[in-house]
Amino acid sequence: xxFCEAGIGYDEVGCGISSSSTKLLIxxxxxxNAHHQEIADVYVKDGIIVAVKPNLTVGDDVKVIDATGxxxxxxxxxxxxxxxxxxxxxESVDDFFSGQAAALAGGTTMHIDFVIPVNGxxxxxxxxxxxxxxKSCMDYGFHMVITKFDDIVSxxxxxxxxxxGINSFKFFLAYKGVLMVNDELLxxxxxxxxxxxxxxxxxAENGDAVFEGQKRMIQLGITGPEGHALSRPPLLEGEATAxxxxxxxxxxTPLYVVHVMSIDAMEEIAKARKSGQRVIGEPVVSxxxxxxxxxxxxxxxxxxxxxxxxxxxxSGHGKALQDALSNGVLQLVGTDHCVFNSTQKASGIDDFxxxxxxxxxxxxxMHLVWDLMVESGQISVTDYVRVTSTECARIFNIYPRKGAIxxxxxxxxxxxxxxxxxxxxxxxxxxxxxxxxxxxxxxxVTFSL
Ligand SMILES: NC(=O)NCCC(=O)O
Ligand SMILES: [Zn+2]
Ligand SMILES: [Zn+2]
Numbered sequence: 001x002x003f004c005e006a007g008i009g010y011d012e013v014g015c016g017i018s019s020s021s022t023k024l025l026i027x028x029x030x031x032x033n034a035h036h037q038e039i040a041d042v043y044v045k046d047g048i049i050v051a052v053k054p055n056l057t058v059g060d061d062v063k064v065i066d067a068t069g070x071x072x073x074x075x076x077x078x079x080x081x082x083x084x085x086x087x088x089x090x091e092s093v094d095d096f097f098s099g100q101a102a103a104l105a106g107g108t109t110m111h112i113d114f115v116i117p118v119n120g121x122x123x124x125x126x127x128x129x130x131x132x133x134x135k136s137c138m139d140y141g142f143h144m145v146i147t148k149f150d151d152i153v154s155x156x157x158x159x160x161x162x163x164x165g166i167n168s169f170k171f172f173l174a175y176k177g178v179l180m181v182n183d184e185l186l187x188x189x190x191x192x193x194x195x196x197x198x199x200x201x202x203x204a205e206n207g208d209a210v211f212e213g214q215k216r217m218i219q220l221g222i223t224g225p226e227g228h229a230l231s232r233p234p235l236l237e238g239e240a241t242a243x244x245x246x247x248x249x250x251x252x253t254p255l256y257v258v259h260v261m262s263i264d265a266m267e268e269i270a271k272a273r274k275s276g277q278r279v280i281g282e283p284v285v286s287x288x289x290x291x292x293x294x295x296x297x298x299x300x301x302x303x304x305x306x307x308x309x310x311x312x313x314x315s316g317h318g319k320a321l322q323d324a325l326s327n328g329v330l331q332l333v334g335t336d337h338c339v340f341n342s343t344q345k346a347s348g349i350d351d352f353x354x355x356x357x358x359x360x361x362x363x364x365x366m367h368l369v370w371d372l373m374v375e376s377g378q379i380s381v382t383d384y385v386r387v388t389s390t391e392c393a394r395i396f397n398i399y400p401r402k403g404a405i406x407x408x409x410x411x412x413x414x415x416x417x418x419x420x421x422x423x424x425x426x427x428x429x430x431x432x433x434x435x436x437x438x439x440x441x442x443x444x445v446t447f448s449l
Contacts, residue, residue, distance in 0.1 A: 075109025
């Protein structure tokens with residue numbers, strides 16, 4: 001996959017030491033990869049891991065970081081973000097600098113964002129996103145969204161794969177009249193992905209039925225944020241997931257389902273995988289950690305901060321998604337980080353359809369997966385590395401340069417102190433948004449290199 005390296009060190013955003021300009025020895029920590037963990041030292045030079053061995057000796061010119069009692073792990077890779085994304089006549093407030101600063105502060109050292117085409121043009125869309133990304137302070141990659149299909153898009157998909165290093169294409173089955181594609185277009189797109197060896201991704205909700213559900217809520221006089229959840233229930237996510245899986249099966253090409261939020265969608269993925277179909281399921285941290293109760297809060301600012309699509313589901317879905325992550329039905333965790341501040345969300349005070357969709361998570365993902373899954377004993381530390389970093393690197397073809405602590409890999413490293421604790425809140429987070437859906441949850445102090 002395309003990925004771009006930021007030209008400045010992470011120290012410039014106050015998140016750690018720039019490993020690109022320093023010789024470093026990280027000493028005595030538990031080095032964790034997806035396949036193995038051991039107590040070892042990690043020697044880094046010019047931003048690359050040179051050696052991983054116990055008891056390394058180095059010269060006086062090397063900065064030594066004592067990692068005794070800590071976990072030394074590959075930096076998180078977030079497969080799903082929307083920085084500076086335009087929606088409903090506004091733009092998400094975290095751009096490629098503030099969103100990445102937040103990511104680094106939370107132990108994520110790379111993310112993959114979605115290029116939105118300009119009037120259907122992939123080339124114009126990529127140009128716009130390359131401009132947005134100029135202010136980057138860490139590595140990133142791009143997926144490409146497909147909103148129309150014709151000979152030009154077909155040709156440009158090939159250019160993306162062969163010249164631009166973008167080999168994942170996303171199809172929205174929701175957001176009718178804006179980004180949504182119909183089955184005919186999805187089929188064309190799936191066939192083109194297959195012929196290019198690219199990976200098709202779907203936002204799986206039945207957009208026509210969501211549109212109908214929204215009208216129904218407004219007719220009933222339900223205009224608040226709870227109407228958002230009520231208008232697009234899990235069965236519409238299950239239907240679209242099943243449809244996309246079957247069409248991908250019909251074309252015989254792999255499918256990646258983004259932000260799996262419900263048991264209904266997860267069970268479709270489980271069934272397909274059991275039958276041998278290559279389907280990848282990505283839960284996001286909001287779906288794993290939250291339930292929909294916040295959407296019923298009587299305070300609009302509080303309730304609207306939880307509005308995202310597919311919606312955060314009723315209690316029970318999150319635990320089922322956690323179980324699916326631990327037993328391998330779902331493979332990697334994203335965030336869908338797409339933040340709007342409370343003033344922007346207030347555009348929908350009289351009509352939930354006008355609330356810009358999206359929640360935070362780029363800074364909190366690593367903490368919450370640790371807290372929910374490792375601290376609870378549901379997954380091992382090696383599995384933690386797999387679901388937060390390695391699996392993403394493998395799926396998007398950047399492993400082992402990313403997602404591993406082995407000689408030759410990029411020195412995208414985090415050091416996590418399992419004995420520490422801090423409180424997550426909107427006052428101290430690094431994102432530009434003024435609210436946080438994980439307010440009051442706990443994290444572990446993590447240092448990103
Ligand atoms: N998820 C969300 O609510 N906003 C971002 C766009 C998308 O991924 O659907
Ligand atoms: Zn989506
Ligand atoms: Zn998204």
